[in-house]
Amino acid sequence: MARANDEAADLIQELADLLSITGGDGFKIRAYEKAARAIAGHPDDISGMDLAGLRKIPAVGEAIAKKVLDYNATGTIRQVEDLRAQIPAGVRALTAIPTLGPKKALAVYEELGISSVPELAEAIKEGRLRGLKGFGAKTEDNILHGIDLMRQAGERVLIDVAADLAEEIVAALSPLAERCTHAGSLRRMRETIGDVDILAASTEPRPIMEAFTALPFVTDVIASGDKKTSIRTTRGLQVDLRVVPPESWGAALQYFTGSQGHNIRTREIAVRAGLKLSEYGLFSAESGELIVSETEEEVYERLGLPWVPPTLREDGGEIEAALKNELPRLVTAQDLRGDLHSHTDLTDGVATLEEMVAAAAERGLEYYAITDHAPNLFMQRMTDEKMLAQREQVRELQAKYPDLTLLHGTELNIDPDGEVDWDADFLAGFDVCVASVHSAFTQSQAEMTRRFVRACENPHVHVIGHPTARLIGKRSPVDADWDEVFRAAARTGTALEVDSFPDRLDLPADLIRRARRLGVKFSIDTDAHALGHHRNIRYGVGTAQRGWLTPDDVINTWPLDRLRAFLRKRS
Numbered sequence: 001m002a003r004a005n006d007e008a009a010d011l012i013q014e015l016a017d018l019l020s021i022t023g024g025d026g027f028k029i030r031a032y033e034k035a036a037r038a039i040a041g042h043p044d045d046i047s048g049m050d051l052a053g054l055r056k057i058p059a060v061g062e063a064i065a066k067k068v069l070d071y072n073a074t075g076t077i078r079q080v081e082d083l084r085a086q087i088p089a090g091v092r093a094l095t096a097i098p099t100l101g102p103k104k105a106l107a108v109y110e111e112l113g114i115s116s117v118p119e120l121a122e123a124i125k126e127g128r129l130r131g132l133k134g135f136g137a138k139t140e141d142n143i144l145h146g147i148d149l150m151r152q153a154g155e156r157v158l159i160d161v162a163a164d165l166a167e168e169i170v171a172a173l174s175p176l177a178e179r180c181t182h183a184g185s186l187r188r189m190r191e192t193i194g195d196v197d198i199l200a201a202s203t204e205p206r207p208i209m210e211a212f213t214a215l216p217f218v219t220d221v222i223a224s225g226d227k228k229t230s231i232r233t234t235r236g237l238q239v240d241l242r243v244v245p246p247e248s249w250g251a252a253l254q255y256f257t258g259s260q261g262h263n264i265r266t267r268e269i270a271v272r273a274g275l276k277l278s279e280y281g282l283f284s285a286e287s288g289e290l291i292v293s294e295t296e297e298e299v300y301e302r303l304g305l306p307w308v309p310p311t312l313r314e315d316g317g318e319i320e321a322a323l324k325n326e327l328p329r330l331v332t333a334q335d336l337r338g339d340l341h342s343h344t345d346l347t348d349g350v351a352t353l354e355e356m357v358a359a360a361a362e363r364g365l366e367y368y369a370i371t372d373h374a375p376n377l378f379m380q381r382m383t384d385e386k387m388l389a390q391r392e393q394v395r396e397l398q399a400k401y402p403d404l405t406l407l408h409g410t411e412l413n414i415d416p417d418g419e420v421d422w423d424a425d426f427l428a429g430f431d432v433c434v435a436s437v438h439s440a441f442t443q444s445q446a447e448m449t450r451r452f453v454r455a456c457e458n459p460h461v462h463v464i465g466h467p468t469a470r471l472i473g474k475r476s477p478v479d480a481d482w483d484e485v486f487r488a489a490a491r492t493g494t495a496l497e498v499d500s501f502p503d504r505l506d507l508p509a510d511l512i513r514r515a516r517r518l519g520v521k522f523s524i525d526t527d528a529h530a531l532g533h534h535r536n537i538r539y540g541v542g543t544a545q546r547g548w549l550t551p552d553d554v555i556n557t558w559p560l561d562r563l564r565a566f567l568r569k570r571s
């Protein structure tokens with residue numbers, strides 16, 4: 001996504017947050033939030049768009065379009081600046097706690113003069129929030145939990161933020177270098193990224209370093225030299241750039257991709273082979289002579305290993321598998337024939353059915369499911385009539401897409417007992433049903449396990465959506481006996497989703513790997529709510545790869561007839 005889109009979306013989201021602190025109109029606030037999501041998810045760069053262009057973005061009306069114009073012209077939004085000035089920085093700092101709403105942030109500031117996160121934690125421990133209206137023991141627990149989540153997330157960013165930044169930097173530096181790419185945890189597709197590592201190959205590092213520090217979003221140059229330069233961006237993210245001679249490219253890329261654990265293992269193997277492997281290259285241990293290794297493949301070959309996909313490089317058994325030549329053939333985005341989870345503006349999506357289907361066709365998919373939310377998620381106001389009307393629209397639209405089979409589905413809500421929204425007859429009318437936990441996240445492990453098992457046993461539930469329901473940095477995964485759930489999924493022929501949303505990546509990789517061993521099948525979906533979200537599929541694929549999935553493990557790599565047989569479950 002374009003950086004401008006993200007920045008404008010952040011500002012509009014902040015506007016919504018600031019308005020809710022000052023007691024703004026709820027309807028307006030939700031409109032801003034929706035617009036922020038739409039702008040972040042819009043596939044085209046908003047910078048340079050005029051009023052008419054901006055208004056074509058779903059959920060963006062005249063008033064919001066004007067604010068974005070303001071951003072395009074000045075780099076900020078006037079109203080945001082005004083509100084920032086009115087609201088104490090301390091209150092704004094408190095609203096960063098995921099479980100503390102703006103109203104409560106304002107209350108603790110006004111009543112107790114608390115203006116920072118550590119102060120708030122301290123006050124809770126000292127019992128100073130007791131007696132404050134609306135703050136029970138449960139609220140206190142929630143706030144402490146929120147502070148915990150925030151600390152765990154630390155300074156790390158979600159993968160899409162890092163990926164977009166890396167893409168922009170690589171595009172800017174590539175013309176100056178023989179090679180240029182990202183390495184580090186981003187190349188391994190870890191779910192959060194500490195800092196971005198960029199690697200370039202050239203005999204002339206100077207101009208590359210200069211171009212790097214001159215990039216428009218650089219706020220600080222932390223360190224600069226001919227080998228390595230580090231900067232900090234406007235969003236607070238650090239980027240390390242290393243420039244290496246072309247003949248060391250393979251070894252350097254291998255080194256800076258990591259992980260550290262993987263590198264320790266490869267270095268040991270090198271030592272045993274009479275070699276020395278470091279960030280400077282691959283050398284003969286005896287003569288110290290550089291062994292030219294322009295590619296990673298050459299490095300691994302010298303070590304007697306097949307090339308190891310970066311997503312496996314965690315010292316999680318990949319070295320052992322490589323030594324036996326038993327690395328899995330990992331699933332890729334090209335293997336995916338379909339997407340089984342997406343939303344339109346009939347519920348909380350921001351694009352129309354027609355637009356979402358056009359985007360799916362552009363991805364070259366063979367089948368595509370529209371799965372808007374079911375009625376029990378009350379905010380979405382779904383009804384039987386609306387759902388059936390959409391089904392008609394889908395059938396009509398099908399005529400325009402001879403190469404793309406449209407599936408009409410829904411995303412059901414798994415209630416606390418494991419039941420879902422509609423009765424069996426109505427459910428039978430859908431081509432595919434995703435079922436997800438959207439409420440009662442804090443059930444006990446036993447209750448939650450039973451809930452998932454019952455959902456799997458429902459013959460109309462095909463895919464469990466974002467199974468742990470976590471939001472990275474915001475909401476912990478639900479507690480279940482996962483092995484029990486996985487056995488139920490495998491036994492009933494219910495797929496588990498790998499949701500590609502950067503703040504979900506759910507199932508997480510470690511659980512994917514466990515589930516796979518128990519015979520579970522998976523569906524890698526975008527859960528797209530906007531046109532731009534289709535691009536997120538790469539993060540779902542990365543997560544699936546980190547869970548060692550092969551194409552056969554993933555039902556939406558299968559031809560449609562095989563998929564349809566799976567969707568019939570045991571009936």
Ligand code: DGT
Nearest residue numbers: 184185193194195197255256257258259260263264
């Ligand atoms: P991050 O930034 O925390 O998300 O994770 P990484 O893996 O990107 O870590 P980073 O940026 O500190 O270093 C990039 C890679 O460079 C790392 O994956 C492996 C390599 N590396 C860095 N320092 C060391 C080290 O002290 N020993 C070894 N063996 N490798 C290192």
Ligand code: CA
Nearest residue numbers: 184185195196
């Ligand atoms: Ca890094």
Ligand code: CA
Nearest residue numbers: 195196197240
């Ligand atoms: Ca680094």
Ligand code: ZN
Nearest residue numbers: 341411465527
């Ligand atoms: Zn969904």
